[in-house]
Amino acid sequence: MTSVWPVADDPRAKLFNDQVHGYIKVNGLCVSLMDTPQFQRLRDLKQLGTLYYVFPGASHNRFEHSLGVSFLSGQTVERFRQQQPELELTQRDARLLSAAGLLHDLGHGPFSHVFEHEFMPRVAAARGYGSSDAPAYHHEDMSLRMVEYMVDDNNIDLEKDDMRFIQQLIVGAKETHMGSRVDSRGYLYEIVANGRNCIDVDKFDYLARDMLNLFGLRKVFDFSRLTMFNRVIDNEICYHTSVNLDIYDMFQQRYQMHKQIYNHRKGKAVEFMICDAMLLADKELGICAATQTPQEFQFLTDHIVHSIEASKTDSLADARALLKRMRRRExxxxxxxxxxxxxxxxxxxxxxxxxxxxxxxxxxVTLDPEDIIVSDGRLNYNFKDRNPVDNVSFYASSDLNSKFHIPKEEVSLLFPEKFEERIIRVYSRNKSLKVHAAIQHAFRTYIRQFSTTLPPPSPSSKVFGQKITEHVLSSKKKVVRKLPVLPETSSEHDTKDSSSTSPASKRLKSAPESKDTQ
Structure with a gap:
């Protein structure tokens, strides 16, 4: 960030106070891109989708995340400019990288990954993959289309070559669009979306921002060392040997967030319900059809849920009922x-x-497939079943121009041997406990075809809790408590104080008398 404000050569630039990065400067080009309906739409897209229904702190949006990625992108280029002047980077490069970071999430649909990974695939499965009624959708591709539409719709002064450069930076493309200029600067494509080893500023920002909003902890994930100890060697962003553990920690933090937060059981249940509601409302509201053009897509936001709930048509009655059930936490x-x-x-x-x-x-119990949801997911270090650090090049202080790889065995013996896991979950749309038990029985019967040893049911399952309760109740025996039979006493004892024959009284009587000290 510049120490002088305002900046004379960029009068359109603005300052923003960001919860993660503090005061950040946004250059004039990015300001002109921000002040458009297409970018302002990101205010209405939750960064963590349906997790806001589980974690009250998950209220942040893709708007502020995009600002953060823009800031880190430009900051990275500026640092390379200062530390490595031989790279011949310019302020124009920094502005374009900032713009790419700003626009990288334009193509996300309602509830972000719910739309891309749940809703659109189910539409395609129902209507036929590749059909005109189920167009292919990827949020990166839609981001590229939205960039073109945004520039044209708002008459933004941006050359076609620069726009193409921004689009390629968003997807991490390495293809040439300006001849040798791009060929010799392939490292620029590793800043926003790094296809080489998945270390990029997008990940830096969302991990830090998500943890801050969810847990209120600013330093759970601190990316500052990774942004300070890197340099370009042979057209590749390399890292100092001292941050090797920090890189592994970043991937481990990402894995833990996916394991505990992003794939939270209740969050996924809400996700499935909202997806079902959108499917029921698709024909009436044209949700899927809106992905065919950026002009229509720009109006798809998380508010689609409110549109369904506020509707009066009979065709949306089932969708409204499902959302009401969700609101009631059923x-x-x-x-x-x-x-x-x-x-x-x-x-x-x-x-x-x-x-x-x-x-x-x-x-x-006869099971209805409509009552069953099968979720088959994989968690990893963002590089499928491989170790992404194998693709990271390092350098040492003794030679800043030589790069090399460091095997994980030379760093620690406690790193994982496997870098991917697969978890299959089953959910029920039906509220019946008998159906729940039948689904679990069917699930475990199916798995036993491949494995004779199965772990006990998940403790988080209501079926598990029901079985534990039934086991405890059945193990309790009804015991009739019998009162002790007291010996018969003579009438003369009836008039005495009953406490005189108590064990406490006997102990007091047998105790030696205390002497008066006075």
């Missing part, structure tokens, strides 16, 4: 989960609710 029930051992990760195929419904019934 969520889809988590039934069970299975963390697959490494030897089974590739052996057990992805299966459907229809396949579970055909398993052996329990207590005569």
């Amino acid at each position: 969520l889809y029930e988590f039934i069970d989960e299975y963390l697959l051992p490494p030897d089974l990760m590739s052996r057990i195929p992805r299966f459907t609710a229809e396949e579970l419904a055909t398993q052996t019934s329990l207590d005569g």
